[in-house]
Amino acid sequence: MRLPETYHELRNKVFAEEGVKYPGRALVQMELKPGYERAKTRLLPHICTINEAHLIMLAEQGIITPEDAKRIMDVLLQIDYDAYRNSSYSGQYEDLYFQLEDEIINKTDGIGGNLHLARSRNDMCLAWTRMVVRDDLLSHINCLIKLQNTITLFAEEHRETLYVIHTHTQHAQPGLLGHYFLGVVDVLDRNIARLQHAYQATNRSPMGAAAITTSGFPISRQRVAELAGFESVIENSYDAIGNCDYYTETASAISLCSLDLGRVITDMLLWATEELKMIRVADGYISTSSIMPQKRNPIALEHLRASLSVVKGLADTVQAVFFKSPYGDISDYEDIEDTMSSAIELLNKNVDLFNAVIATLDVDKELLAERAYESFSVVTEIADQIYRSYHIPFRKAHHFVVHLVKKADQMNYNLKNISHEFFAQVYSEVFGQPFTEDFTPILKSIDPRNFVKERNIYGGSGPKAMADMFSTANEKISRNLKWYKSKVEMLEAVRDKREQEIQKIVG
Numbered sequence: 244m245r246l247p248e249t250y251h252e253l254r255n256k257v258f259a260e261e262g263v264k265y266p267g268r269a270l271v272q273m274e275l276k277p278g279y280e281r282a283k284t285r286l287l288p289h290i291c292t293i294n295e296a297h298l299i300m301l302a303e304q305g306i307i308t309p310e311d312a313k314r315i316m317d318v319l320l321q322i323d324y325d326a327y328r329n330s331s332y333s334g335q336y337e338d339l340y341f342q343l344e345d346e347i348i349n350k351t352d353g354i355g356g357n358l359h360l361a362r363s364r365n366d367m368c369l370a371w372t373r374m375v376v377r378d379d380l381l382s383h384i385n386c387l388i389k390l391q392n393t394i395t396l397f398a399e400e401h402r403e404t405l406y407v408i409h410t411h412t413q414h415a416q417p418g419l420l421g422h423y424f425l426g427v428v429d430v431l432d433r434n435i436a437r438l439q440h441a442y443q444a445t446n447r448s449p450m451g452a453a454a455i456t457t458s459g460f461p462i463s464r465q466r467v468a469e470l471a472g473f474e475s476v477i478e479n480s481y482d483a484i485g486n487c488d489y490y491t492e493t494a495s496a497i498s499l500c501s502l503d504l505g506r507v508i509t510d511m512l513l514w515a516t517e518e519l520k521m522i523r524v525a526d527g528y529i530s531t532s533s534i535m536p537q538k539r540n541p542i543a544l545e546h547l548r549a550s551l552s553v554v555k556g557l558a559d560t561v562q563a564v565f566f567k568s569p570y571g572d573i574s575d576y577e578d579i580e581d582t583m584s585s586a587i588e589l590l591n592k593n594v595d596l597f598n599a600v601i602a603t604l605d606v607d608k609e610l611l612a613e614r615a616y617e618s619f620s621v622v623t624e625i626a627d628q629i630y631r632s633y634h635i636p637f638r639k640a641h642h643f644v645v646h647l648v649k650k651a652d653q654m655n656y657n658l659k660n661i662s663h664e665f666f667a668q669v670y671s672e673v674f675g676q677p678f679t680e681d682f683t684p685i686l687k688s689i690d691p692r693n694f695v696k697e698r699n700i701y702g703g704s705g706p707k708a709m710a711d712m713f714s715t716a717n718e719k720i721s722r723n724l725k726w727y728k729s730k731v732e733m734l735e736a737v738r739d740k741r742e743q744e745i746q747k748i749v750g
Contacts, residue, residue: 266334274578279332281580282339287327289371290340292741293450294319296470298358299744306361306460309748311354316748318350340364361458362450365484365572369449370471372580373489377472379587380442380493381730384435386594387500388723391431393598395716398424402709405691406521406611407620416623417615417691420606422704428716430503435723437496442730444492448473449483455572456480470744472737485570490583494561497586501554504597508547515541521611525603528596543600550593557586615691619648624697628688633680643673661689 247253261267266275282290298319302312327339336342347355402421407414448471451457451464457480468476477483514521528543564579615621622644629640647669651661666685667678687693699705702712 266337271332271334275334275338276332277581278577279339283328283330285375285580285584286371287324287339289374290343290367291319291324292374292471293367293370293467294358295741295745296467297362297450299470299741299748300463300466301357301360302748303466304461304463306462307357311357312748313750314351315347315355315358316745318347318355320745320749321350322346340367361453361460361462363452363454365454366449366452368577369484370473372576373445373447373449373473374471375580376445376489376493376583377442379584380438380445381727383497383587383591383594384438384442384723384727386591386598387431387435387438388720388727390594390598390601391428391435391716391723392720393601394424394427394431395713395720397601397604398422398428398716399713401606401608402713404606404608404611405615405695407615407618414618414620417620417694419695419704419709420611422695422709422712425709425712425716427507428719430507432719432723434496434500434503437499438493439726441489441492441496443474445489446472446474447489448476451476452480452483455484470737470741472734474733481571484572487565487568487576490576490579491562491565494558494583494586497590498555498558498562501551501558501590501593504593505548505551505555508544508551508597512541512544512548515544520607523605523607524600525605527603528600543596547593547597547600550589554586554590554593557582557589561586612691619651621689621691621694622648624688624694625685628684632684643670646673661685 247256261269295316298307298312298315301307302309307315322343327343336345344355344359347358349355398421400421401424402419404420406418406420408416408418408423448464448468450467450471450473451462457464464476468474477486511522513519515524524539524541524543528541530540530542531538561579561583564575564582568575625647626637626640626644629635629643630637635643647661647666650656650669651665656665663682666682670676670678695704696706699707702708
């Protein structure tokens with residue numbers, strides 16, 4: 244390889260390779276060709292919608308004549324959109340929109356050029372990009388609602404499954420597996436709420452802002468928004484072109500969702516180890532070793548752990564693109580449209596896989612209960628019971644239980660071995676006086692099932708608290724499902740309404 248020796252030589256070489264007119268080869272490869280592919284596969288239906296909505300509005304406002312509106316609409320309805328979907332970037336036009344516009348103009352003897360009255364690629368591009376994000380958000384919210392329902396059903400299945408909770412990776416207290424997963428239901432609910440908020444930020448119309456200052460024509464921005472399925476109009480025309488909230492809010496919600504799911508996956512990978520054996524991943528989601536036949540590698544969970552990190556990276560990349568980008572007309576968003584779509588598409592695949600894993604998961608209930616009885620995880624309740632029954636201040640009771648556990652551990656005792664005699668001996672050593680109280684409350688306090696049932700405080704693991712949380716969980720699912728259906732039905736109704744207005748024009 245020979246490198247140019249002067250800037251003049253370099254310049255001539257690049258012009259020879261790239262061309263001297265638009266578009267340069269490197270620009271085609273990096274942006275124009277990928278942009279064309281994105282437009283024909285993702286944007287085309289929304290370009291069509293914006294064309295129809297804008298044309299209807301122009302006719303209704305009397306900006307173009309009914310005859311011209313009919314002529315343009317006839318062409319819009321006759322365009323072979325499949326041909327565009329099967330086409331490739333040729334370089335003849337800057338992008339697919341200009342290629343489509345040229346066809347409309349040619350087939351209407353120039354009248355189709357009036358379709359561009361009072362609009363710009365600025366407001367149009369942002370409008371159909373928002374429509375893509377809108378669709379992606381609905382798709383992901385739908386996936387999360389299904390997962391939320393699956394997690395709730397799994398929690399119901401294990402509403403009495405006893406296990407030892409870990410904090411700081413150490414045995415902490417007895418708990419219920421159903422209680423843990425009801426917590427995950429709430430985590431999902433917060434993620435769905437963030438995505439719903441991102442949807443509201445996204446489903447606002449920039450149309451009518453035109454280049455950036457609106458138009459001298461008497462357009463109705465609200466009418467175009469209505470016909471395109473937007474729920475509101477971004478009032479300030481500069482903000483309509485300049486804001487990127489719909490991208491950053493969506494990316495933030497996606498990033499947090501992947502983070503939250505990843506934390507649950509991390510727990511489950513620990514639970515699936517040979518040492519814990521808390522859960523058994525179904526055969527469809529494990530692999531074995533090429534040399535060690537005994538292995539059941541929970542690869543679905545491993546792939547989820549890694550892939551969710553990829554999702555977070557993609558979402559954070561979207562955020563990074565807008566860091567210090569100017570507030571105004573920019574093309575930066577075009578370079579991360581595919582990144583945003585990839586993040587949501589990959590997250591949907593993760594959610595689908597996680598849903599399948601949870602729906603087919605086995606839990607060794609007997610082993611988990613046995614461990615709860617063999618551990619010292621109930622000793623918080625012993626300290627509480629000493630205060631309740633013997634009126635010893637809690638901090639002193641806590642100090643006593645520390646010594647009780649240490650001595651029992653040294654003697655290889657577990658909860659089942661803590662007899663009246665052993666308790667009394669430690670009591671005498673710590674407090675310097677004999678134990679003369681009724682031992683029955685202590686016997687009750689060392690039962691893990693009693694431990695979880697006693698915690699009937701709001702949000703706890705007791706039967707009433709659990710029943711209330713299950714009721715709340717199902718209410719959340721119903722509310723989220725109702726929200727999702729309302730948005731889908733609204734968009735379907737808008738399509739029907741737009742079709743009716745089109746028929747009015749074409750007769």
